[in-house]
Amino acid sequence: xxxxxxxxxxxxxxxxxxxxxxxxxxxxxxxxxxxxxxxxxxxxxxxxxxxxxxxxxxxxxxxxxxxxxxxxxxxxxxxxxxxxxxxxxxxxxxxxxxxxxxxxxxxxxxxxxxxxxxxxxxxxxxxxxxxxxxxxxxxxxxxxxxxxxxxxxxxxxxxxxxxxxxxxxxxxxxxxxxxxxxxxxxxxxxxxxxxxxxxxxxxxxxxxxxxxxxxxxxxxxxxxxxxxxxxxxxxxxxxxxxxxxxxxxxxxxxxxxxxxxxxxxxxxxxxxxxxxxxxxxxxxxxxxxxxxxxxxxxxxxxxxxxxxxxxxxxxxxxxxxxxxxxxxxxxxxxxxxxxxxxxx
Amino acid sequence: xxxxxxxxxxxxxxxxxxxxxxxxxxxxxxxxxxxxxxxxxxxxxxxxxxxxxxxxxxxxxxxxxxxxxxxxxxxxxxxxxxxxxxxxxxxxxxxxxxxxxxxxxxxxxxxxxxxxxxxxxxxxxxxxxxxxxxxxxxxxxxxxxxxxxxxxxxxxxxxxxxxxxxxxxxxxxxxxxxxxxxxxxxxxxxxxxxxxxxxxxxxxxxxxxxxxxxxxxxxxxxxxxxxxxxxxxxxxxxxxxxxxxxxxxxxxxxxxxxxxxxxxxxxxxxxxxxxxxxxxxxxxxxxxxxxxxxxxxxxxxxxxxxxxxxxxxxxxxxxxxxxxxxxxxxxxxxxxxxxxxxxx
Numbered sequence: 215x216x217x218x219x220x221x222x223x224x225x226x227x228x229x230x231x232x233x234x235x236x237x238x239x240x241x242x243x244x245x246x247x248x249x250x251x252x253x254x255x256x257x258x259x260x261x262x263x264x265x266x267x268x269x270x271x272x273x274x275x276x277x278x279x280x281x282x283x284x285x286x287x288x289x290x291x292x293x294x295x296x297x298x299x300x301x302x303x304x305x306x307x308x309x310x311x312x313x314x315x316x317x318x319x320x321x322x323x324x325x326x327x328x329x330x331x332x333x334x335x336x337x338x339x340x341x342x343x344x345x346x347x348x349x350x351x352x353x354x355x356x357x358x359x360x361x362x363x364x365x366x367x368x369x370x371x372x373x374x375x376x377x378x379x380x381x382x383x384x385x386x387x388x389x390x391x392x393x394x395x396x397x398x399x400x401x402x403x404x405x406x407x408x409x410x411x412x413x414x415x416x417x418x419x420x421x422x423x424x425x426x427x428x429x430x431x432x433x434x435x436x437x438x439x440x441x442x443x444x445x446x447x448x449x450x451x452x453x454x455x456x457x458x459x460x461x462x463x464x465x466x467x468x469x470x471x472x473x474x475x476x477x478x479x480x481x482x483x484x485x486x487x488x489x490x491x492x493x494x495x496x497x498x499x500x501x502x503x504x505x506x507x508x509x510x511x512x513x514x515x516x517x518x519x520x521x522x523x524x525x526x527x528x529x530x531x532x533x534x535x536x537x538x539x540x541x542x543x544x545x546x547x548x549x550x551x552x553x554x555x556x557x558x
Numbered sequence: 559x560x561x562x563x564x565x566x567x568x569x570x571x572x573x574x575x576x577x578x579x580x581x582x583x584x585x586x587x588x589x590x591x592x593x594x595x596x597x598x599x600x601x602x603x604x605x606x607x608x609x610x611x612x613x614x615x616x617x618x619x620x621x622x623x624x625x626x627x628x629x630x631x632x633x634x635x636x637x638x639x640x641x642x643x644x645x646x647x648x649x650x651x652x653x654x655x656x657x658x659x660x661x662x663x664x665x666x667x668x669x670x671x672x673x674x675x676x677x678x679x680x681x682x683x684x685x686x687x688x689x690x691x692x693x694x695x696x697x698x699x700x701x702x703x704x705x706x707x708x709x710x711x712x713x714x715x716x717x718x719x720x721x722x723x724x725x726x727x728x729x730x731x732x733x734x735x736x737x738x739x740x741x742x743x744x745x746x747x748x749x750x751x752x753x754x755x756x757x758x759x760x761x762x763x764x765x766x767x768x769x770x771x772x773x774x775x776x777x778x779x780x781x782x783x784x785x786x787x788x789x790x791x792x793x794x795x796x797x798x799x800x801x802x803x804x805x806x807x808x809x810x811x812x813x814x815x816x817x818x819x820x821x822x823x824x825x826x827x828x829x830x831x832x833x834x835x836x837x838x839x840x841x842x843x844x845x846x847x848x849x850x851x852x853x854x855x856x857x858x859x860x861x862x863x864x865x866x867x868x869x870x871x872x873x874x875x876x877x878x879x880x881x882x883x884x885x886x887x888x889x890x891x892x893x894x895x896x897x898x899x900x901x902x
Contacts, residue, residue, distance in 0.1 A: 252616060252723075258806060258818070259620035259652040259719070261726065264608055272596060273617075276603035277663040277716060279700045308603040319621040321665065321714040354714065356623045359752050361712070368705070370665040370698065372621060372716035375603075379596075382605065408702075462602060474602070 236355075238333045242340040246350040250316060253351070260351030262317050262374075270379035274313035277372045278303050281465075282407040283437070288366055289422045290434035293331050296369060297338025298345075299404050302443035303464070304373035305346045306519065309445055310460035310475075312383040312452050313375035315348035322355045324367035335369060346445050348373070381452065385459035385475025385522070392458055392548040393528035394472075394482060397447070398541030399518030401439030401494060405465045406513040410437065413502035428493040436494060444519045447538040456531065459522040463514040470511060472520055473553050481551020482520075483558055488545045492516045510557075522548060580699075582677045586684040590694040594660060597695070604695030606661050606718075614723035618657035622647050623714045625809075626751040627781070632710055633766045634778035637675050640713060641682025642689075643748050646787035647808070648717035649690045650863065653789055654804035654819075656727040656796055657719035659692035666699045668711035679713060690789050692717070725796065729803035729819025729866070736802055736892040737872035738816075738826060741791070742885030743862030745783030745838060749809045750856040754781065757846035772837040780838060788863045791882040800875065803866040807858040814855060816864055817897050825895020826864075827902055832889045836860045854901075866892060 252261035264271060280296050280303075287296050297320070305315050320339050322332060332355055343350045362368065402410060414420050414433060422434040429436045444462075451457055459475035472482045491499075495516060499509050509515060523531055528544050535542035549556070596605035608615060624640050624647075631640050641664070649659050664683050666676060676699055687694045706712065746754060758764050758777060766778040773780045788806075795801055803819035816826045835843075839860060843853050853859060867875055872888050879886035893900070 252726075258654045259618040259657065259717075261655065262617045262619065263723070264612075264615040264617060268608075271608040273606045273608060273660075273718070274603040275606065275661065275663055275695055275716075275718065277665050277696060277698045279665060279667060279698060281700055282702050282705060284702075285704070310602045311605065313603065316617075317619065319619055319716055321621050321623060321716075323623060323667075323712045323714070351619055352621060354621045354623060356625055356714075357752075358626050358628075358712070360629070361626060361710075366705075368667045368702070368712055370667070370700075370714050372619075372663055372665075373603075374617070374619065374718055379607070382596075 239336040242336055243350050246340050246343040246348070248347060248349045251349045251351065260317065260319065262349065262351055265316070265376060268376060268378050272377050272379050272382060274308040274311050274375045274377055275372065276304050276307040277370060278307065279368065279370045280404050282411065283404050284368065285407070285411060286422065286434060286437045290438060292434065292438060293334035294338045295438050295440055297335050297340070298342035299441040300369055300371040301339055301342025301346060301348065302441040303404050304371050305348065305443045305445050306462040308373055308375040309448060310383060310462045311377060312381045313377040314445070314449060315346050315373055315375040317349040317351035317374055318343050319351055319372050320353040321370045322353070322367055323358055323362060324355070325359060325362035325364060327357050339371070346443055383457065383460055386477055387458035388475060388477055388480060388522050388548055389458070390480055390548050390550050391525055392522050393525045393544050394484065394546040394548065395521040395523060395528060395532055395535065396489065396517040396543055396545035397444055397519040397521065397535060399463070399514045399516055400442045401436060403441040403464070403514055403518055409502070409512050410498055413498050417501045426494070427497050442518050447535045447540050448521070451531070456523055456527045457521060458524065461520045463517050463519065467511045467513060467515065468517060468520070469507065469555050472555050475522065476553040478553060479550060480548050481554050481556055482546060483549050483556040484546035486557050488543055489516055517545065520545070583680040586680055587694050590684050590687040590692070592691060592693045595693045595695065604661065604663065606693065606695055609660070609720060612720060612722050616721050616723050616726060618652040618655050618719045618721055619716065620648050620651040621714060621716045622651065623712065624748050626755065627748050628712065629751070629755060630766065630778060630781045634782060636778065636782060637678035638682045639782050639784055641679050641684070642686035643785040644713055644715040645683055645686025645690060645692065646785040647748050648715050649692065649787045649789050650806040652717055652719040653792060654727060654806045655721060656725045657721040658789070658793060659690050659717055659719040661693040661695040661718055662687050663695055663716050664697035665714045666697070666711055667702055667706060668699070669702060669706035669708060671701050683715070690787055727801065727804055730821055731802035732819060732821055732824060732866050732892055733802070734824055734892050734894050735869055736866050737869045737888050738828065738890040738892065739865040739867060739872060739876055739879065740833065740861040740887055740889035741788055741863040741865065741879060743807070743858045743860055744786045745780060747785040747808070747858055747862055749858060753846065753856050754842055757842050761845045770838070771841050786862050791879050791884050792865070795875070800867055800871045801865060802868065805864045807861050807863060811855045811857060811859065812861060812864070813851065813899050816899050819866065820897045822897060823894060824892050825898050825900055826890060827893050827900040828890035830901050832887055833860055861889065864889070
């Protein structure tokens with residue numbers, strides 16, 4: 215290379231470093247292989263055999279990010295958990311349609327390759343994939359100089375799962391009298407971080423290393439709690455017909471997500487006294503002086519998934535979910551109404 | 559809402575604006591529907607029926623971004639072409655394994671929702687999907703205050719396609735004596751932009767509205783030329799057995815991409831005199847005083863796809879590609895060697 219000429223590396227892109235990072239994560243990807251996985255790292259695209267045993271197989275796909283929860287990861291310099299957030303969020307998004315995951319692909323955009331950081335991120339993605347029986351089939355790490363701030367990055371992920379056409383859940387079976395089972399969340403999951411950061415770092419003036427008020431653990435510990443996957447407890451019941459609808463409580467909270475599975479003529483009524491608001495949400499609401507409805511739109515308020523079931527099955531399902539390690543309870547019921555969410 | 563309390567909107571996130579943008583793009587998504595598409599916008603995940611007629615269906619998936627080509631879109635304030643870049647890049651990435659596209663999902667991360675911009679971006683994605691017969695099944699637009707610079711964003715996309723297991727292309731059929739057909743690129747496609755920007759805006763001191771030296775059109779016109787999809791010309795030949803290997807010339811150029819399909823004991827020799835370097839690359843090389851090998855790693859150098867075929871079929875295929883509107887020529891041959899790329 216000439217002393218005076220420009221190279222790709224001069225422009226901030228280091229293909230060799232990218233190659234090294236890729237080798238570092240190759241082992242992690244291999245650990246996520248499932249029987250359908252046909253390709254190895256380095257293919258242009260990942261190959262996955264359509265599983266047999268589905269009479270009318272339908273693919274269910276979803277793309278999502280982690281949002282500004284990433285800022286907490288940057289501040290705390292902990293990069294190995296957000297990959298799990300990403301995978302679990304996506305797993306839940308297709309689970310609510312009755313699908314089980316097949317494979318996942320991740321995208322990481324960053325300013326300059328810091329090989330340890332990328333490997334940390336991918337280790338979380340791989341851990342999430344393994345826990346959900348999902349192959350990490352590929353991904354892209356894009357080095358974009360002058361694009362992301364130093365030490366910052368964005369991540370997105372895409373999941374593809376499968377369901378038999380006759381087992382697709384879309385809420386059409388939901389009817390008045392059904393019970394709503396809530397499955398507890400672990401912290402904020404991946405929603406409401408812009409507001410939460412403003413309250414925690416602004417109003418409360420805390421740093422990531424401070425103890426979070428009324429919680430056990432630092433601000434980083436509490437705000438980086440992982441988005442929970444509900445695949446394990448729900449999967450055994452997907453084809454039984456007992457589940458009439460599932461809503462994953464993400465951006466928009468209970469208020470915006472539950473109506474997505476309510477047929478015309480129905481509404482969801484939640485009994486606010488059926489659960490105690492986790493300290494985290496009480497602290498945020500008080501410190502930010504946030505209105506109730508705003509809280510229920512910005513945050514999950516302790517509920518990560520709602521399961522609408524036949525009332526007769528509710529108690530036994532709560533018991534099964536509890537035995538499977540979930541914080542589960544009957545949080546409300548389906549009533550006649552206008553496809554909205556009521557609180558009593 | 560209380561006068562003093564914080565709302566999600568105060569923290570920079572406007573769920574209603576997101577809702578409006580979503581409605582704006584709903585029509586575009588619908589226009590991309592294909593027979594397999596089962597879901598409409600608003601589902602948690604997109605639904606797509608596995609097509610029939612494949613004895614051993616294998617899904618091929620790939621995730622990619624547009625890289626710092628986005629910076630040109632920002633500077634030129636043109637946001638409706640990069641979606642096509644994104645789709646076409648992904649289409650080519652699975653095409654080289656013999657797969658045809660089924661569906662696509664996009665991710666847009668941005669600082670603050672500018673509804674017109676998001677709709678522009680998605681219009682390009684939708685146009686790319688329609689041109690490739692691919693359903694835009696879903697996506698995510700993530701508003702991330704304090705994350706992306708004002709007016710900037712990142713985009714990534716994931717494609718899922720399908721191929722019969724027996725028709726997977728992986729280069730194992732490539733053998734010495736095969737001809738290498740080159741299909742011409744349209745500009746830089748999506749690679750080498752960090753170096754190109756440094757040369758064009760730094761060394762040459764041009765702005766996006768200046769005329770690009772030796773080219774017809776402005777710097778923006780030339781640098782935003784769309785990544786070309788090679789699906790249409792190649793698709794008719796995918797299952798004929800005449801194509802021994804395909805390499806999509808992306809990051810790493812001919813030097814790094816062609817070896818990905820070379821079996822042990824083979825090498826690819828390109829005849830530099832078989833094509834004239836497009837003016838764009840000559841200008842970049844001269845102004846940046848970039849070494850030859852560096853040019854061939856950073857840029858596609860006028861070749862967007864290489865098609866390795868039986869030598870006996872090469873001439874007729876070149877004719878067919880040409881009739882289909884491609885700039886196609888025999889650019890080299892497979893020789894005995896060490897899985898590398900040679901130039902003569």
